Amino acid sequence: MQVSFACTDHGLKAPRNGEHSKQNATSPNTTSQARARFRTVALIARSLGSFTHRYHHNLKESTAKLTGMKYRNLGKSGLRVSCLGLGTWxxxxxxxxxxxxxxxxxxxYESGxxxxxxxEVYSGGKAEIIMGNIIKKKLHGCVLTVLTCSLALCSRAETERGLNRKHIIEGLKGSLQRMQxxxxDVVFANRPDSNTPMEEIVRAMTHxxxxxxxxxxxxxxxxAMEIMEAYSVARQFNLIPPVCEQAEYHFFQREKVETQLPELYHKIGVGVVSWSPLACGIITGKYENGVPESSRASMKPYQWLKEKIMSEDGRKQQAKLKELTHIAEKLGCxxxxxAIAWCxxxxxVSSVLLGSSNASQLTENLxxxxxxxxxxxxxTAEVDHILGNRPHSKRDYHH
Structure with a gap:
């Protein structure tokens, strides 16, 4: 399962000087009511795209004019997200x-x-700890609309994985604790398992x-069928339906995002947060002449990636990328x-998640x-002609 979050009011955790005596005299019920009121106001304001910290300018206003960052609704919800996000895989x-x-x-963040x-499975939970520390240290009180973390329980023992109510709630609590x-903002559920009824998953997420x-x-x-089932269950039992799907999407992986998910977007408002726009680095062009020793594909855990690159299909992909380079040169990019702009x-597509290991790479991708x-x-037609893999769909979903 996966999750996401917006701006946390750190003032709820760290009272200002002179307020200790007042808070100590406050009953637990009053404190709980205050927290509940804050969450309600935050939810309403966030849906209107206006939630800001009292000491900070609105993120969109302060950066969009300088960086050109675009913001889109997360699916057809009211939550506004930058069209480019940062992943920590x-x-x-x-x-x-x-x-x-x-x-x-x-x-x-400074780019909008x-x-x-x-x-939670990224580096055994270390990624969540590191991100939480950075937010606390550098982005304290900032307008951080969405943070996505994942409770992908697939790597655990059989009795410790799956999207049952226990694992969803305990997993999310663990992520929140590690990130402080x-x-x-958003919790994403990874692939549903056959042992857990869809109603239980939707009820747990609603909870x-x-x-x-x-x-x-x-x-x-x-x-698409599983997403539609979750939506139907939510409507049947007056629960909360999902607002978006995280899916792989790039030049060589198009079918799902271009033929299945658009139907869901227009019918029930489920958008897409796509990942791997550069196909694990294949689209960077660095594998044109083989696998460099310093690349990810040369590492033992990524033997599958090396085999994919060296295969016949992999060589055909490199040939197509060489042709696409001419289009990039024509556009001055x-x-x-x-590849990212194409996505x-x-x-x-509400947002495309970027994965970078150094500053220059991230700056280029942004x-x-x-x-x-x-x-x-x-x-777009030129790209489609070179790729030769445009899926057949009922309508054209391009801008």
Missing amino acids: VTFGGQISDEVAEQLMTIA VNLFDTA LEYV VINQGMAMYWGTSRWS TLPQL LRNEG GAIQVIPKMTAGI
């Missing part, structure tokens, strides 16, 4: 140092990014929202920027914002 707590992680989050994605947060632990919930790597041309206006129907 194998980097935070793993491939990069804490200092570099802090640098990346700072660059992203308000969507940060992590998961009281709630998250964590009603308890103030999350504001919205979404799905991750679910089929890099191949990765073209964002889809109206159902530059894809400037390429979006150049993704005309003509350019």
Whole structure:
């Protein structure tokens, strides 16, 4: 399962000087009521896109004009997210140092990014700890609209995984504790298991929202049929339905996002937060002449990636990328920027998660914002012609 959060009022945890005596005299019930009122006001204000810390300018106003960052609704909910987000998959707590992680989050935030994605299984929970520390240290009291963390329980023992009520609630509580947060904006549920009824999953997600632990919930790597079932269960029992799906989407992975999910977007309002826009680095072009020793594909845990690159299909993909490079040059951008902007041309994509291991890479990828206006129907048609894999759909879902 996955989760996300918005701006936490750190003042609830750290009272200002001179307020200790007043708080000590306050009953637990009064404190609980105050917290409940804050969460209610925060939820209403956030849905209107106006929740700001008293000492900070609105994130959109202070950065969008300078960076060109675009903001979209998360599905058809009222939550506004930056069209580019930062993921922490194998980097935070793993491939990069804490200092570099802090640098990346700072660059992203200062560029207008308000969507940060992590998961409890990333580096065994270290990614959540690192991200929480950075938020507390550098982004204290900031307008951080969405943070996504994941409770992907698939790596645990059979009795400790799955999307049953116990694992969803306990997993989310563990993530909140590691990140030093009281709630998250969005909690994403990973692939449902066959042992847990859909009604139990939807009821558990509704519970964590009603308890103030999350504001919205979404799905991750679910089929269109599973998402529709969750929506139907929510409507049948007056529960809260999902607002978005996390799905892989790039030049060579198009079917689900372009043919299945658009139907859900228009029918029930489920949008897409896509990941791996560069196909685990394949679209960067660095594998054109083989697998460099310093690349991810050269590492033992990524033998599958190396085999994929060296396969016949992998060589055909590299040939197509070489042709796509000419389009990127014509637009005055890099191949990765073209690939990311191509993902964002889809109206159902709320945000694209970037994965970076250094500042220069992240800065380059964020530059894809400037390429979006150049993704005309003509350019898109050229890309489709080179790729030769455009799925058949009932209608055109491009901008």
